[in-house]
Amino acid sequence: xxxxxxxxxxxxxxxxxxxxxxxxxxxxxxxxxxxxxxxxxxxxxxxxxxxxxxxxxxxxxxxxxxxxxxxxxxxxxxxxxxxxxxxxxxxxxxxxxxxxxxxxxxxxxxxxxxxxxxxxxxxxxxxxxxxxxxxxxxxxxxxxxxxxxxxxx
Numbered sequence: 426x427x428x429x430x431x432x433x434x435x436x437x438x439x440x441x442x443x444x445x446x447x448x449x450x451x452x453x454x455x456x457x458x459x460x461x462x463x464x465x466x467x468x469x470x471x472x473x474x475x476x477x478x479x480x481x482x483x484x485x486x487x488x489x490x491x492x493x494x495x496x497x498x499x500x501x502x503x504x505x506x507x508x509x510x511x512x513x514x515x516x517x518x519x520x521x522x523x524x525x526x527x528x529x530x531x532x533x534x535x536x537x538x539x540x541x542x543x544x545x546x547x548x549x550x551x552x553x554x555x556x557x558x559x560x561x562x563x564x565x566x567x568x569x570x571x572x573x574x575x576x577x578x
Contacts, residue, residue: 429540434467437517440509442542445519446521447478447517447519447521448478448479448520448521448522449452449513449518449520449523449538450476450477450479450485450488450489450522450523450525451474451477451492451525452474452475452476452499452525452527453565453568454493454527455568456547456559458547459549460548461547461550461553461565462474462545463545463553463557464496464544464545464550465542467540467541467543468541470558471556471561472554473558473559473561474524475497475545476488476489476492476496476522477495482502484502485504486505489505489523489525491529493530495539496541496542496545497532498536499530499531499532500530501529502529505526505528505529506527507525508525508564508568509526509567509574510522510524511524511576511577512578513577514577522578523562526568531540535561553565560578
């Protein structure tokens, strides 16, 4: 996996220099028991919401549908709720993340670990993993109304 990490960093630097704005879409997928779907990447520490960058000629919603299907096997039914748009200047100088709450969905096939995704699992609010990405945990608390919404990721 060291090669993949190096390649990711090279591509990130390239995107920083060539794009005036980067935009990502992430989904807070919630099951009927109120648990949140989180993924653990092979190239990034901690647990995160599934999601990723919006590609050229792709809408934010199309990116969300694509990323959730690719990373977690989730098929969204019908339109998810846009929860908020956050700045993420720590990642890129002009990066933003659109966070959607996904309550209506299905998972026809459970994902298997692959080169990008090491694990995918549902977690209850009182059993979140110790190594959850701090901004992901903040967004969960915001969705549950346990802390005020922020503007930065």
